Amino acid sequence: MHGLVLTIALLMIGSARAQVDTSAQNLMVVVREAIGANQNSETLEPLGRGRLKLSDGREFEFELAAFLLLGDMQIRFVFDGPQFMSNAKPQDRARLGLAPAEALALAVANIKRVYGDPVAKPWEMGLMQVEGRSPDLDSSYVLDRAFWRHLLREHPEGLVVAVPKRGALLFTPANEEAKVQWLPDNIARLHATSGKLRVSSALYLFKDDRWTVFQSPRSE
Structure with missing residues (x-):
């Protein structure tokens, strides 16, 4: 699992997700920590499923379009929204017909188009x-x-x-x-x-x- 850690706030957005454009032109990518990872070579390794325990003791599984990249860095695909970024799921990437490397190239291009060149x-x-x-x-x-x-x-x-x-x-x-x-x-x-x-x-x-x-x- 490479220590994939998420907050409840990032996950409990199902109803608000409908307000976010989930088209290919709105796909972006963020870099986050993969706690405990130490990947020596550059890769795009799926992080797989994780489990989250709520305060009332209930647990549920989740899976995001997230990949271990290098060192202790992971990348996570998202859709840009007016108030927040909505996490993309593996089904979203499949729906858009994008392999991981293709999704990454498109997401970086979208960031540069919307938020400028570095x-x-x-x-x-x-x-x-x-x-x-x-x-x-x-x-x-x-x-x-x-x-x-x-x-x-x-x-x-x-x-x-x-x-x-x-x-x-x-x-x-x-x-x-x-x-x-x-x-x-x-x-x-x-x-x-x-x-x-x-x-x-x-x-x-x-x-x-x-x-x-x-x-x-x-x-x-």
Whole structure:
């Protein structure tokens, strides 16, 4: 199960779901934490079914269109709504006729169309932060391969990337040793203090057109 954790608020939205457009043009993707996972290679492995216990003791199963990605990151497909994002289910992806990789490419394209292309701006300690027009989706730009390929042309030595929480997608060229050395403890601290917004305690390397784990997730 890779520690898939959800709040009741994300699940108990059946009646409100009817208000959300569930067409392909409204499909998007968010990056969330897969607690306890430590996936060394990039993948799209379905997370499968989970169980949720309510306060009255009742339990029920659920399954979302969610996939383990890399390190302790999972991706979750959603439909964008005016008040909230509605979780997509495996049946939604099947209805749209999309394989996981196709759904991911479409979801990233939809984010860029609605919320803009990612922009790199200076952050603390000389690091760069990636932003769009919606802070909650900034972390999703880690999935925009075209953006990272463009940066890689300037930095063929590779890019060390951190996604400690939503709204904090950070990177530095791999050859900037002082910045790379600053990252592990400080990113772990930012991740640990971000509560429900946290995403990943790991560091990642984008090089040679592929993602790998630069430093494994911190254990709880």
